[in-house]
Amino acid sequence: MPEMPEVEIIRRNLVDRLKGKMITNVEVLLSRLVKWPTVENFESMIIGRTIADFKRRGKYLLLELDNSDMLVIHLRMTGRLCYVSEGDERDAYTRIVFHLNNGDVLTYADTRTLGTLYAIKKDELWRISGLANMGPEPLSAEFTxxxxxxxxxxxxxxxxxxxxxxxxxxxxxxxxxxxxxxxxxxxxxxxxxxxxxxxxxxxxxxxxxxxxxxxxxxxxxxxxxxxxxxxxxxxxxxxxxxxxxxxxxxxxxxxxxxxxxxxxxxxxxxxxxx
DNA sequence: CAATAGCCCTGGTGGC
DNA sequence: TGCCACCAGGGCTATT
Known part of the structure; x- marks a missing residue:
């Protein structure tokens, strides 16, 4: 059950390897995990974009793309991100695969499939209400x-x-x-x-x-x-x-x-x- | 408005 | 050994 520390560890482990990589293809193996927009538009918004930064807010993972659109991932209960090389064995519960321009792969796996993914423009983040209405987080200057x-x-x-x-x-x-x-x-x-x-x-x-x-x-x-x-x-x-x-x-x-x-x-x- | 109950979803577990 | 009810819980929605 990833909470803020777990999500932060994932971010820290992946940020350097994802920054600067282009997403060359996306395989959506379970379409209902994509909450916004349609799966078709989700793919077209992400494919061909380079990951400019990898941030976190609360339990949300935020992959900033080079055109300021964002790939937002919430792992919920059993979501897992894993960075693997092209031929490496993938998680048995892999639901979405992001192919990168160096041949490596970022897999989103989820046993209970409660996780949520969004491709969203920066000025439309209000669509993700849990993210838009989130209070200050522990260890931040606002959390006094x-x-x-x-x-x-x-x-x-x-x-x-x-x-x-x-x-x-x-x-x-x-x-x-x-x-x-x-x-x-x-x-x-x-x-x-x-x-x-x-x-x-x-x-x-x-x-x-x-x-x-x-x-x-x-x-x-x-x-x-x-x-x-x-x-x-x-x-x-x-x-x-x-x-x-x-x-x-x-x-x-x-x-x-x-x-x-x-x-x-x-x-x-x-x-x-x- | 705010608290709460229900729902989603699958695999591991414990009881019989 | 097999079957099945139940539980795990983040966050959204409907209800009180």
């Missing part, structure tokens, strides 16, 4: 304690749901949300506007810390995530609560519980998190 305080002030939903909502903070997903809540000792069902100032300070620090640790560990691989070179991350070895239900808390030894919050599996320590 004051911002978090202001956003939480009138929020009457559960803190877990708040953190998962990309319009408030861009890039967090289910794994890192559970992790930043244990680090800040906040129960996932606490109401947003009930957080005290010191709790908001701790939450802000924990969000940045968790995302930074995830990037430093090369991301979290439970099953599907790969880093752009087909390799797994290692942050799953350093998690405090996610996937650790029934195991002792690393802080206090209490048994980690799993509940459902906002329709998502939620792991927490009943002793540490109040």
């Amino acid at each position: 304690i004051a911002y978090l305080q202001e956003a939480l002030k009138s929020n009457r939903g559960k803190i877990k749901s708040f953190l998962l909502n990309q319009k408030y903070i861009g890039g967090l997903g289910n794994i890192y949300v559970d992790e930043c809540l244990i680090l800040s000792k906040i129960h996932p069902e606490r109401v947003g506007n009930s957080l005290a100032v010191d709790e908001i300070n701790q939450l802000h620090a924990a969000i940045n810390q968790v995302i930074d640790a995830g990037i430093n560990d090369g991301g979290t691989t439970f099953r599907d995530y790969r880093n752009g070179n087909g390799e797994k991350g290692s942050h799953q070895e350093n998690l405090f609560v996610y996937g650790r239900n029934g195991l002792p808390c690393r802080f206090c030894g209490s048994i980690i519980e799993k509940i459902e919050v906002g329709g998502r599996g939620t792991h927490f320590c009943p002793q540490c998190q109040k």
